Amino acid sequence: MSPVKQRLLLVGMIVIGFAFVVFFGIRFFHAFRAFNGHRPPHFPPLGSQSVETDVSLIRDWMTIGYISHAYRLPPKLLYEALNIPPNGNERKSLKQLNDEYYPMEPGIVLAKVKATMLAIQPPVVPTVMSPNTAMPPVTAIPPIKP
């Protein structure tokens, strides 16, 4: 290889390497911030399985069977909500079901599944706050005598 070609190759390596570092460095930084903001979910004891409740984690590659397993609810409810027969659709993703049954309404199956899950889930009960003990008790203040 001629010296000019060698130099060009080295310059190319440095430029490509630098571009990779900048591009993936920025993406890594953003991914790290998103990752760091989320703590891992409560780890279930060995042998038991976690029950999912966060509806925002449902994706259109998931099947009805998978969703009902992860969220612990009967698949029949979701098939009924979608007005789709279960037979022959067990292995199809939400996207495939959408393309087959609602081709004119992209994303409707995913939206309907999420809405159904939200309607079924019990409402979140706010936890009772403990009384603020930083306030001094009323009886501690001696009565003011005229």
Added chain:
Amino acid sequence: MADFLLTQVINYGAPLFGLILFLGAVGFPVGASVILIAAGAFSQQGILEWFPTATLGLAGAIIGDVLSFGMGFYAKDWVDKRFGNSKAWKSAEESFAARAGLAIYLTRFLITALAIPINLIAGGSGIQFRRFLTYDSLGEFTWIILYGGLGYFFGSQWELVSAFLSNFGGLMVGVVILVSGITLAVRKLKSESNQALMQKN
């Protein structure tokens, strides 16, 4: 592609997972690392059984690596004919042979984008198959435990881990190319200045 494969892993389980890792190791762009993290999460959710899934995945990845090592091995004659007389090629081969174990191990889980080129180079550079298999198996085992374990640990939030790790992998590739380029450039500049000094004297 990844979405389609995720649906099929849910449907067909560990055997398909093993096949996907095999295809990834041979060089098909199947997003094997993403599927591995997801498989860890599916195991935690009770969709897949972790032991057969990990075993079939490990077997698929190792068999795929052995196949791409074989491709490099059988291309050796052609490479020797084409570059056999080149000093630079011989020096690169020697340099690779000295660090082959570490390169094979690290490219299984840390710089996965370079795994296939390393398999081909390893096959073509004539390093012992047993040595390749040892480092390859160790690296793939680390990959399965690390990535699959993170998926298992994070469960339904596995997509966050996946985005984090894939960008980290790209960053590592960039660092390797940049550091190699700078190192080679510094060496070249030094040798050129030495030659210039000798010519003056």
